Amino acid sequence: MIQTIDLRGTRPTPAELLAAVPRALTDVxxxxxxxxxxxxxxxxxxxxxxxxxxxxxxxxxxxxxxxxxxxxxxxxxxxxxxxxxxxxxxxxxxxxxxxxxxxxxxxxxxxxxxxxxxxxxxxxxxxxxxxxxxxxxxxxxxxxxxxxxxxxxxxxxxxxxxxxxxxxxxxxxxxxxxxxxxxxxxxxxxxxxxxxxxxxxxxxxxxxxxxxxxxxxxxxxxxxxxxxxxxxxxxSEAGPTDILVIADASADPRLVAADLVSQAEHDELAAAMLVTDSVELADAVALHLADLMQSTTHSTRVTASLNGRQSGIVLVDDLTAAAAFSNAFGPEHLEIQTSDPDAVLTLIENAGAIFLGPHSPVSLGDYVAGSNHVLPTGGQARFSSGLGAYTFLRPQQVVTYSREALREVADHIAALSTAEALPAHGDAVTARFAPGL
Missing domain, CATH: 3.40.50.1980 (Nitrogenase molybdenum iron protein domain)
Incomplete structure (x- = not known):
């Protein structure tokens, strides 16, 4: 049975939230x-x-x-x-x-x-x-x-x-x-x-x-x-996949469960998380997960994933707390299935890819959404991004100054180079204005 983590009635600090995040025992x-x-x-x-x-x-x-x-x-x-x-x-x-x-x-x-x-x-x-x-x-x-x-x-x-x-x-x-x-x-x-x-x-x-x-x-x-x-x-150092779903009472528990299973079938160490302020939704999702674990094609793999320490249902007081937990988790895939997903989106800082509403499942992003599915896993979305054209590009600054433009800042360069005890830096500029040059 998937574990339940009850954070209701608490106001964890960022450090406490990080400590509360369940992770698989994978050590690179x-x-x-x-x-x-x-x-x-x-x-x-x-x-x-x-x-x-x-x-x-x-x-x-x-x-x-x-x-x-x-x-x-x-x-x-x-x-x-x-x-x-x-x-x-x-x-x-x-x-x-x-x-x-x-x-x-x-x-x-x-x-x-x-x-x-x-x-x-x-x-x-x-x-x-x-x-x-x-x-x-x-x-x-x-x-x-x-x-x-x-x-x-x-x-x-x-x-x-x-x-x-x-x-x-x-x-x-x-x-x-x-x-x-x-x-x-x-x-x-x-x-x-x-x-x-x-x-x-x-x-x-x-x-x-x-x-x-x-x-x-x-x-x-x-x-x-x-x-x-x-x-x-x-x-990035991509590892087992993960999904986190933020959902409220308006979400369909069958769809939430199906989406969790869709990622759990990747790997026994895949992480599948539901964060919700609705006990009723949490209970309904847990029941659907129990059924799907038995009926899905990769039942053994899915069961191991959902019953693993890296997966769970997190109960929180409100959607602000749900977003805070999600930001600490740094999901590879984040689904927001709430009555107002755009409002929750404004609270999200860390995620590899974000899927809004009941008709934007992670499976869409895995294939034909147009987004890229090579994304940071294991919480790396807290400090890195997914694959894109920008991954293969290097920003370069090309500096072009005329003689007069350089003369305008020559004294500033000399002053700064002296302050840093690097006088040759300033000399390289003043040399350009020596007599005969």
Whole structure:
């Protein structure tokens, strides 16, 4: 049975709220030693290490680490027409939403002859990771690739684990979606080893190092991303998914329960939370969850998730308290199912993606909403954001001053450089106004 956390009649401080937030017992640090060994092995032995890791961890030794174009063509030819139509519509919608995330170049005039131009420069080469464990995620191919393409990334490599039931190939649906998006550099490699290969390169495969690694994965992928950060950039240390629903008495308990189960089916460690000021709603949702745990396809997985320490129903005095708990939780997915969701939205600070009203379930965002489903998990929404075109862009300031504009501030620069005991800074300016220059 899902646990109940009763915070009614209390006014917890921010620190107390953080302490009250239930979390799964997942420790990225604990996986770091294993991840480091796998990465070091790839750095030392390249292709042989990746093949050995696939055989040991994925239970299959792929015949090709770099996926041949023929495999992609076969997968695309065999793609179910209904799935292809759904993927193409998802691509279209994510492209529209991602395009809105690219800021325009802006030039600001500071003074006569003095301008600062803010430009957004795309990263040149990225490595996109698509997991392949308990489920197959062709939608994650779209969510990783499309914003990178919209941002202007010119070199995209994609990795996904080889599948033992696909003769050691990457899952054909993943290959087909990559083909639809024009990605031709694809690797059958997974886990921490794949992250290491992206970060350091594998010359024998023609795999050059990337500047950024993005995409979700298990705790070993998260640990590997933490380890290579600094050698290459990462989007986040994505872990098990989570959903938090803020709901009041106006919400339909059947829909709330269905939405909680939809995320619980991802993983035994997935977190599913309901925060409500209505005891009646809480009781009704708990009853529906008990039924759904037994009837849903992935019953064992869902039951483990909902009965885990990371999931629960939280009772609060009012929706202001509900928003405060949500902000402390920092959900990956936040649903607001209240009589006035816009009013609650004004109280929300921390969330990866927000879904308003009864007809905006998280499942919509997982697929065809147009939003991106690669989002910060485990409370990381408190300080980071989801994947978007902006992930692949770097803001750069371009400074242009004329001689007269520089002369106008020369004395200020000299004064500040003297105050900081860095006189050569000032000298570099005054030298430009020496006689004869």
């Amino acid at each position: 640090t604990a996986a770091s030693d294993v991840a480091a060994e796998l990465i070091d092995d790839v750095r030392a032995r390249g292709e042989d290490a990746l093949l050995d890791q696939a055989e040991r961890l994925d239970r299959v030794r792929p015949s090709h680490l770099r996926v041949p174009a023929s495999h992609v063509a076969e997968a695309l030819a065999g793609l179910d027409p209904a799935v292809r139509t759904a993927i193409e519509e998802t691509i279209r919608r994510v492209r529209i939403a991602s395009a809105a995330q690219v800021p325009p170049q802006v030039t600001t005039t500071i003074a006569d002859g003095a301008t600062i131009t803010q430009r957004w420069q795309p990263i040149n080469r990225v490595g996109l990771y698509v997991p392949g464990g308990k489920a197959v995620y062709p939608s994650s191919v779209v969510m990783n690739v499309v914003p990178a393409q919209i941002a202007g990334v010119s070199s995209i490599a994609l990795a996904s684990p080889p599948q033992s039931d696909c003769d050691g190939r990457v899952h054909p649906t993943i290959l087909a979606v990559a083909g639809l998006l024009g990605i031709d550099e694809i690797y059958a490699m997974g886990g921490a080893g794949a992250v290491g290969a992206f970060a350091y390169g594998v010359p024998g495969l023609g795999l050059d190092p990337v500047q950024l690694v993005t995409g979700p994965g298990n705790v070993y992928v998260a640990a590997a991303k933490r380890l290579v950060r600094g050698v290459t950039g990462i989007d």
